[in-house]
Amino acid sequence: MAVETELLAGLVIARLSGDIDHHGAKPLREAIDGAVIASGARELELDFRDVSFMDSSGIGLVMGRYRLMQELGGQMWLVNVAAHLKKVMILAGLDRLSILDKPIRRDGKEGKPGEPNQYHEAAI
């Protein structure tokens, strides 16, 4: 379990890796919240590409960050979520928040699934 954070023009990208469980959740949330608050960013992308395992502690982590970004008047979304992780997220109802693999367009409208994240690309 680890997280690497990167700041790009108002967007924090948090790349998670390894297993997300109760044992590892606290340092993850502290690192992510620390990066968001220190940078004043209003957008947060959680990248699940290198996450091998997740239980409901991961749901707590995602919901907690969702609440933080709501409080800050910003938004967050998830990318690269493998099918076996998505299964746990869907049973928790995270699909209803429409934060799963949703590209955000620069004009603020929701992108189509599979469409590249324009905000992200522009920021690079």
Added chain:
Amino acid sequence: MNPINTMKLQFEGRSVNEAFSRTAVAAFVTQTDPTIEELSDIKTAVSEAVTNCIVHGYRDTLGTVYITANLYPDSRITIKIRDKGRGIPDIKKAMEPMFTTAPEEERAGLGFAVMQTLMDKVKVTSKEGKGTTVTLERSIRSKGE
């Protein structure tokens, strides 16, 4: 029906052992030749049950967690996860999705809901002050089917 193989595991209820225990159970279950998805479901359910022992059963104390896994001739697996902790006063309430007694830890209250979704059967017995036993059951489908 008698099991064709049994594994017993006991370990201290330290959170670092959550990964150890789900990986150990998964390694034992591997001999039934499960799919990646079945193995992932079992690891997740075991992780939920063991986390409950540590976060709730042994809240503010360090106790021992006991796991017994049985394999049956019909490719059925049972995994019993037991603590000798505080016990659950109201099991029905505890199993309600989103109910948690530990919101400060960002616990989502979804442990039992996850177990029930991923396993064929989940049985919970508990006695206040004596501890809790969760029994998970799952059939492994033959890959040819």
